[in-house]
Amino acid sequence: MARPPRLHFTGAFYHVIVRGNQRQNVFRNEADYQKYQVQLAHYQSLHKFILHAYVLMPNHVHLLIEVGSIPLSKTMQGLQFTYTQYFNRKYKTVGHLFQGRYKAILCDKENYLIELVRYIHLNPVRAKLVKKPEEYRWSSYPVYLGSRKETMLVTDFVLEHFGRNKSAARIGFRKFVMERVTEKSREDLYEVKLQTVLGSDDFIETLPMKSQEEKVYYQITQQEIVEALCRRFKIKEDELSRFDRGRRAADVRHRIGYIAKELVGMTYGSVAQRFGREAISFSIGVRRMAERIKHEPELNREMESICQEIIKGKKKIY
Numbered sequence: 564m565a566r567p568p569r570l571h572f573t574g575a576f577y578h579v580i581v582r583g584n585q586r587q588n589v590f591r592n593e594a595d596y597q598k599y600q601v602q603l604a605h606y607q608s609l610h611k612f613i614l615h616a617y618v619l620m621p622n623h624v625h626l627l628i629e630v631g632s633i634p635l636s637k638t639m640q641g642l643q644f645t646y647t648q649y650f651n652r653k654y655k656t657v658g659h660l661f662q663g664r665y666k667a668i669l670c671d672k673e674n675y676l677i678e679l680v681r682y683i684h685l686n687p688v689r690a691k692l693v694k695k696p697e698e699y700r701w702s703s704y705p706v707y708l709g710s711r712k713e714t715m716l717v718t719d720f721v722l723e724h725f726g727r728n729k730s731a732a733r734i735g736f737r738k739f740v741m742e743r744v745t746e747k748s749r750e751d752l753y754e755v756k757l758q759t760v761l762g763s764d765d766f767i768e769t770l771p772m773k774s775q776e777e778k779v780y781y782q783i784t785q786q787e788i789v790e791a792l793c794r795r796f797k798i799k800e801d802e803l804s805r806f807d808r809g810r811r812a813a814d815v816r817h818r819i820g821y822i823a824k825e826l827v828g829m830t831y832g833s834v835a836q837r838f839g840r841e842a843i844s845f846s847i848g849v850r851r852m853a854e855r856i857k858h859e860p861e862l863n864r865e866m867e868s869i870c871q872e873i874i875k876g877k878k879k880i881y
Contacts, residue, residue, distance in 0.1 A: 579639065579668075584661055587622060600619070614717065617683070664878070781878065798812065820852075832845075
């Protein structure tokens with residue numbers, strides 16, 4: 564069965580699970596965990612979503628995110644792409660670090676927020692990485708207990724259920740979490756309806772019939788795009804980085820930038836860097852190419868043909 568597009572509306576509350584490709588570790592040392600935390604904080608500040616809880620496990624990540632006006636896909640594409648770039652550069656690897664499609668369960672916040680926060684924070688205990696959740700550094704649990712501060716995290720929605728006094732609320736919250744410290748995996752927290760929704764029939768009826776459509780991207784590397792364009796226009800890859808190749812090489816570079824943005828969501832800056840160009844001037848060239856594609860039917864058909872060739876057999880990323 565085909566997976567439906569994710570619903571998006573302001574206030575949508577998601578349990579996001581991101582796993583390493585083929586279950587590989589996505590964090591190898593402390594610096595990796597810290598880098599992901601920094602990137603998560605960056606996108607929280609940029610996209611203004613509410614982060615209720617998180618845990619970074621060696622080979623997967625759990626996030627509880629309540630979105631604003633910007634769709635979850637924009638955040639996750641940026642977060643996964645920038646961290647993958649960091650990881651591949653650091654460890655001299657290539658390819659996809661994460662599974663193609665992250666899992667995002669749209670949840671009934673009123674009925675599942677507190678349970679999900681507890682469940683997420685107990686992940687390291689269930690994995691036998693620690694005996695108590697407060698012993699694990701790479702989660703939001705220490706923030707809830709007041710032993711660490713993180714401006715990207717909002718704890719008030721959860722703690723207010725355990726008392727008006729912050730100190731008493733933290734004590735009550737810790738007791739609540741520890742009541743299930745020996746609990747194994749909670750399958751009921753994954754029993755979704757409509758393939759993506761965790762909630763009652765009444766909750767589903769309250770969901771908007773229409774949502775802002777999320778952009779669909781594909782699991783394609785920049786190298787694959789470059790190779791496809793080089794074949795199509797019979798130009799050598801190294802010619803695209805030279806500064807004396809004239810308009811033809813620039814035209815191919817701008818097509819690569821356009822396709823990388825449209826099919827994968829790559830930034831113009833990342834493509835410009837590959838060819839040793841300045842991001843501003845390169846982005847101007849790509850935008851001019853985009854205008855030409857919009858108004859020149861023959862060029863539009865040509866680019867559509869190239870894109871169809873590139874995405875053939877590739878997995879979609881929402």
